[in-house]
Amino acid sequence: MLSKHATKVKRSSIREQVYLQLQEWIISGVLKPGDKLKDQELAEVLGASRTPIREAILRLEEEGMVQTKANSWTQVAPVDIKQAYRLYPIIGSLEKLAVLFAQENIQSKHINELEILNGELKRALKEENAILAQQYDAQFHQVIIDLSANEELIYVLEGLKKKLRRYEVTYFDGFLGAETSVAEHQKIISELIAKNFAAAADMIESNWKESFQRRLSKLDIDKDETVLPLQEE
Template sequence: MPIPPTAPKHTRSLAREDVYRQLSTWIIDGTLAPGEPLRDQDIAAQLGVSRTPVREALRRLEDEGLVETALNRWTRVAALRDEQAAELYPVVEALEVLALQLAVPHLTEGDLERLRDLDMQLREALHHRDARGAVEADTAFHDIWITASGNRELQQTLRALKRKLRRIELAYFNAASCGEASLHEHAAILGALRAGKTESAARALQANWLGSLRRLEHHVTS
């Protein structure tokens, strides 16, 4: 059977997406640090692809604010910007409060126990200064009501936004005092949910996001 003439184009498309996903993951999880140089030839050799999909991926990442360039001089991982956190946190907060309000009628006792367990994981990660583990536990904690909201558009929007937040969250949980404060705020959210007080839980969630932003800004400027 002859190979369809569109196959090479499809392969290039897959390669471009694979390169983009790999580079964005390396940047978001901190494997590639802020300010680190990005040389398309080196990346292409490491990933076993041509330079074209690498260049396309870098342009896409620049559009997303994860990469910055100076024409004909350098390309590098973008620095963390205070204003990005200030822009993202209020948006995520508002959408999460909506998700929580939608989720409350559907939360089970198992969900509440899972929230407690995830808070214990967060406490353990903070004790061991494991920022990545702390981010994963914190993200999973918030994801309980995002999933239970049952609104797929809301879920997809929040997860895309929180992917952008991951680099910021890693910096946040590298500061032990920031993480300890989050534990107290999580306890308030869980306590309100156990008591069936939806509005109190929503206010506690708002306080968690607002407090996190204030502590992050203080940590960055101190």
């Protein structure tokens, strides 16, 4: 009986690990738009059977990260800059809501954590370490999101940010304009300390809007253009 349960847990773990690994490869750009996905090849690389590979690909297709053509090919989906235009305001609005949910849970230790993370973000930028800068910025926002204690909101934001990260890796190549984000974060912290939660919520939404505009200013691109079209054989 117990061994039977242990086997089920192991299988579930393999399925989840395969899915998360493929998802991370797509988000980070290891697997690029248009790259063909072959069950057998992926199974050999990941040391798994073809079944969890196929299941992972189906999940990723539902998330819009993979595209398939019946009896022909499966490939990493193209990246459309128009989707980023849709994601930024949604994420900004939801994080604004997260601040309002979080206001009852924010303590001095959380303020201290935000200040430390913002300091690390500033340091990473000074060292021109874009990867670390992205990590510290994400952690800063995640502190507030987690303090919302709203499981549904946390789950939705997690999914949206995974999609957004893929667009940022593809189009924005690094962490553009983040020096201004440090100052904006500090203003958010100041409002949280003063318990001006409505103002802090407005500022975090503005931080997302301004961040997107700073990134776009670095691009020579028409927002109605799909830069990476579907590649077919």
